[in-house]
Amino acid sequence: MKKLWMHSQKLVQMMSLIFVAALAGCDSNQDIAPSASTANLQKAHGAETKIFYGPATEVGEGTARVWVETLQGKPTALGIELTEEALNNLEAYDLFETTLKLPGQAHATGFKTVAVGWNPMGHEPEGVYTLPHFDFHFFLQTEGQIMQIEGGPDPEAWSLAGTVFPAFYTFGPEPLAVPHMGVHWVDFRSPEFSPAGFSRTFIYGSDQDKVTFLEPMITLEYLLGLAVGESETIPVPSLLSYEDPGYYPESYTISHNTDGTYSIILTDLVWHNSNR
Template structure:
């Protein structure tokens, strides 16, 4: 009987190991406080070790007790993401009164920048009047989605923002809830940014959309085909999904 139990235990261990090998791993970055909750980055891989999804989670309470002065939070990516995706870090900005243009984005919202630029390089971007030539050095055709338009001037430590003129808030068909922004600086595409209102994040969202994609990529790597904004249990999860190798 004892021998049988030992054999059954060994078989169970072998089955457990086999099962674990078929589970796609997820790795998380360090968490930071936001509101009454926390935020942390993460990356998911397929079972054959290819990156499949990159994003961040805001835990229960993260939307509460946010300062009127705003938040600028840098989320470092997990170590396992380094060299696996073209993205360097995530910048999570909260603006209680929003920003320009008036009547469009001047509501409480989050700017969720997924930066391709290195952190030090991004932080060195000055105000527009200091280096207008670098802001106005736009990426060549194909490196920004073809239907996107440039928004005026540029933002220090960010760059130029590009938006879809067909989005409800820009086309006059509705108010701003969420939209997808691209960014550039000195001739290169530098970030992808879901921009999402506080109200929308509080509404238990369950959104997945196809990405508007450029046709060219200056930096080869795994880029998203979709993006998602979802309530998962008590958490809010924002992700760039269906990562695919683009040359």
């Protein structure tokens, strides 16, 4: 299998310093008038679609919130909405990661924790991810479980290659876990490993022999380059097997909405039973 260096010990130490434990609860059941992005989903899926929002949390100079779309009671999309102000003056901010509160209805998806991270200098490998970017983590673990994930070598990750993760997903020469996250798996077919360079990519995470998170990773330049009303939907490679039953995305969507907000959405959610 082709091997790509993903994280060095320096990155492990750096990321351990930026994880912010901010989840105080996730019982919001707010069902309010949809934003521009969720209104489009409602229009596409029909009148029985409902959107539920978590409370807004400060991110940079703006806010972010989690929302879930349901159709006849079943989740079809799980998103993060950023206000335009959240992208302002980010050069003044160091590394951070902020956990967002989920609306109660989001529990049905199987995702338990959602966080937004800002990385102003990027990270290794040099020349690949060394651009200012956001990490949008959708965790399958609770905050308590996440905090128990230790950094360093994780040899059990080898067992997931080609059995849980497709063969084109890999890590560096050795599986090295970031504290409170896990081993990061990258799709070596992605644009960042070609002359096109890094703009947006989709990463999977693992700890020991379990999948821990799904992560759209998106550069600031890409987000700022989206015209108002513009969106892009990109297919998500499916896992080969599932341990945690839940709704998993077949695509993810990035949009700059007509109300000025930005959305990063796990779309086309499909239920998968445990089959490991």
